[in-house]
Amino acid sequence: MRYIMVGAGAVGGAIGGRLAEAGLEVVLVARGAQYEAVRTGGLRLVTPDGPRTHPLPVVDRPEALDLTPDDVLVLAVKTQDSVAALDAWSSRPVAGGGTAGELLPLICAQNGVESERLALRRFRHVYGMCVWLPATFVRPGEVFAAGTPLTGILHLGRYPAGTDATAGRIAADLEKAKLLAPVVPDVMRWKYGKLLSNLANSIEAVTGPLAGNHAALDLFERALAEGRAVLAAAGIDAVGREEQEQARGGRMRIEPFDGSPRGASSSWQSLSRGTGTIEADYLNGEIVLLGREHGVPTPVNDVLRRTANAFARERREPGSMPAAALTALVDAAS
Missing domain, CATH: 3.40.50.720 (NAD(P)-binding Rossmann-like Domain)
Structure with a gap:
């Protein structure tokens, strides 16, 4: 091949x-x-x-x-x-x-x-x-x-x-x-499970690393709750964290490189390269789409989708919005 x-x-x-x-x-x-x-x-x-x-x-x-x-x-x-x-x-x-x-x-x-x-x-x-x-x-x-x-x-x-x-x-x-x-x-079970974890990508791209950032982590939990509710309403099964950890646990560890670009999500990398586009419509936006189809409100994911798209379109610096400011946008839409 x-x-x-x-x-x-x-x-x-x-x-x-x-x-x-x-x-x-x-x-x-x-x-x-x-x-x-x-x-x-x-x-x-x-x-x-x-x-x-x-x-x-x-x-x-x-x-x-x-x-x-x-x-x-x-x-x-x-x-x-x-x-x-x-x-x-x-x-x-x-x-x-x-x-x-x-x-x-x-x-x-x-x-x-x-x-x-x-x-x-x-x-x-x-x-x-x-x-x-x-x-x-x-x-x-x-x-x-x-x-x-x-x-x-x-x-x-x-x-x-x-x-x-x-x-x-x-x-x-x-x-x-x-x-x-x-x-x-059942590969799509695995991809829907990954989709839920990727709801954090827009938050990281806009506000910076989630680790230690309590406001950003709280936003991720809110986005995740919407995602789980939407998948349940749609009757879509997704691999959970425990099953993912069992399949992957102990088989791979991460060794960062001294002096290399910092590891970050694909969305952060898109902003860093100034591509002008980002995949938020197909991550947070997937949850928004399913929510609209099944009558489940998804204000958190919709704000994340729109904000990440604006960052990409305007070629703004990744991580340049404080998590508190992003939270304020979400709260105003909820």
């Missing part, structure tokens, strides 16, 4: 780099400064066992790559960029006949739960991946991944449910690459 990482940031770069180290064929898909940095200098992956530079092939558009029946597409862009990527890749021809959307497996290695639905409109063989992989991408050409001895734990399964031999082969490749990949028939 050849792995085509559609998105070469924190997740795509870390998975792609580790797969390459294990001797597997990898192509990165990047754009802008990241494309130029990898094209000219390779991908520098820094992990607790040392930095390595991988001179990987990189393309900036689907037309620059000839697809084969042995390819696996790994979608690792932010959800707000999914439609453009899915449209661009699904219609691409595959050697021997047919298109990527008809023939190739596509893995949604992303936060949130929307991309799988978007993908299934365009791809026949869609897989969800619940990504637990602490990684940082804030400088072109360089990704930091702080997990050890495993770099990440990636629950994998077919969407909407089930498993198959392809998932097993992909998992076996990932596990050669310091990436534990349990194949599960």
Whole structure:
């Protein structure tokens, strides 16, 4: 199998780099400064066992790559960029006949739960991946991944449910690459569980680290309470903290890097890079959507969604709003 990482940031770069180290064929898909940095200098992956530079092939558009029946597409862009990527890749021809959307497996290695639905409109063989992989991408050409001895734990399964031999082969490749990949028939349970924890992303992006910040932690608990109420009203099952800890506990520890960019959520990293967009519509916004569908008020998550979007749109500094000020916005809307 050849792995085509559609998105070469924190997740795509870390998975792609580790797969390459294990001797597997990898192509990165990047754009802008990241494309130029990898094209000219390779991908520098820094992990607790040392930095390595991988001179990987990189393309900036689907037309620059000839697809084969042995390819696996790994979608690792932010959800707000999914439609453009899915449209661009699904219609691409595959050697021997047919298109990527008809023939190739596509893995949604992303936060949130929307991309799988978007993908299934365009791809026949869609897989969800619940990504637990602490990684940082804030400088072109360089990704930091702080997990050890495993770099990440990636629950994998077919969407909407089930498993198959392809998932097993992909998992076996990932596990050669310091990436534990349990194949599960209910991968969306894992992704909804991760969604609840990701409700903190907007708070951290706007106010800074949650640790020791009691006002920010209180906001997270309020957002989490709304999320749980919404999922219950919708009849959606999500893996709880205890089950997550049992599956992951003891298998990976985090070792920060001296002098490296501080570890932070993907939303904080988006603000740090000044991308102009953030995934809040598909994290807190998912809770808002379900709340509106099922008659559950979600004022906390709606304010978090709107505030994070404003920060991204206005390219404001991450962590520059005091948690008390964000709490005041939430209280005024509740």
